[in-house]
Amino acid sequence: MGLQKTVNNSPAIGLGGQPVVLGQSVYTTMNFMSDGNVKAGAFAFAPSAATTFPDNVKTEYVTNKGTALIGFVERNFVGTGASSEVYAKGVVLNIAIRGDYYLVAPAGTTPTKGYKVITTDATGAISFAASASTGETDTGWVVTEGGSAGDTIVISNHG
Numbered sequence: 001m002g003l004q005k006t007v008n009n010s011p012a013i014g015l016g017g018q019p020v021v022l023g024q025s026v027y028t029t030m031n032f033m034s035d036g037n038v039k040a041g042a043f044a045f046a047p048s049a050a051t052t053f054p055d056n057v058k059t060e061y062v063t064n065k066g067t068a069l070i071g072f073v074e075r076n077f078v079g080t081g082a083s084s085e086v087y088a089k090g091v092v093l094n095i096a097i098r099g100d101y102y103l104v105a106p107a108g109t110t111p112t113k114g115y116k117v118i119t120t121d122a123t124g125a126i127s128f129a130a131s132a133s134t135g136e137t138d139t140g141w142v143v144t145e146g147g148s149a150g151d152t153i154v155i156s157n158h159g
Contacts, residue, residue: 013152014102016041016085017075020154025099028071035061036089040075041103042126043119043139044095062093065124069137071095072155100144100156110146111153117141 017040019025038044046068062070073087074094087093105111106126115128117139132138145154 015075016102016104016152017073018102019074019096020100020102025074025096025101027074028095028097030060031092032060032062032070032095034087034089034091034093035063036086037064038062038073038087038093039064040073040085040087041101042073043124044070044073044093045124046070061089062095065119065122067121067137069119069139071097072099072101072139072141072157074101096157098157098159100154102152103155105147105149105151105153107149109149111143111148111151113143113146115143115146117143117155 014020032044042064044062045064045066046062072095074096075085076094078091103111103117103126105128109127111128115130116132118127118129118132119125119137119139120127121135121137127136128143139157140159141155141157143153144156147153
C-alpha cells in the first residue's frame with residue numbers, strides 16, 4: 001500500500017449508487033442477482049437467465065446492458081471486490097425504481113440539471129441528453145444536481 005497522495009479539506013458528498021436521503025427509495029418487488037457484470041451506481045437490465053436452486057427457489061440474474069431497464073443499482077457495500085464496484089455473480093442487488101441517488105458522471109459527459117439520464121443499449125454506458133436517440137434507452141431518471149464529468153451529481157426519479 002502506497003502513501004496517501006491527497007488530503008481533502010471536506011468530506012465527499014456521496015458515492016455513486018448511494019441514496020441521497022435514506023429511507024425514501026422505492027425498490028423492485030423481486031430481488032435480482034448480479035450476473036457478475038453489474039456495477040454499483042449504474043443501471044440493471046432484464047434478466048439474462050433464470051436459475052432454479054436446490055431448494056426450488058427461482059431467481060433471475062440481471063446484467064449491465066440491454067433495452068429492458070429494471071432500475072438503478074444501489075450501493076450496498078457488500079459483494080464487490082476490494083478494488084471493484086462490480087457485484088460478483090450471485091450477489092443479491094437492491095435495485096431502485098424511484099428515489100434520489102448520487103452518480104459519478106462518466107468521462108466525456110455533461111450532466112446538466114433537467115437532462116434525462118440515458119443508457120446506450122449495446123454497452124450500458126450512461127450519458128445525459130434532452131432525449132434518447134436510436135440505440136439508447138431513456139431511464140426515466142433526471143439530473144437534479146448537475147456538474148462536470150467526474151463529479152458526483154444527483155439523479156432523481158419520482159415517477
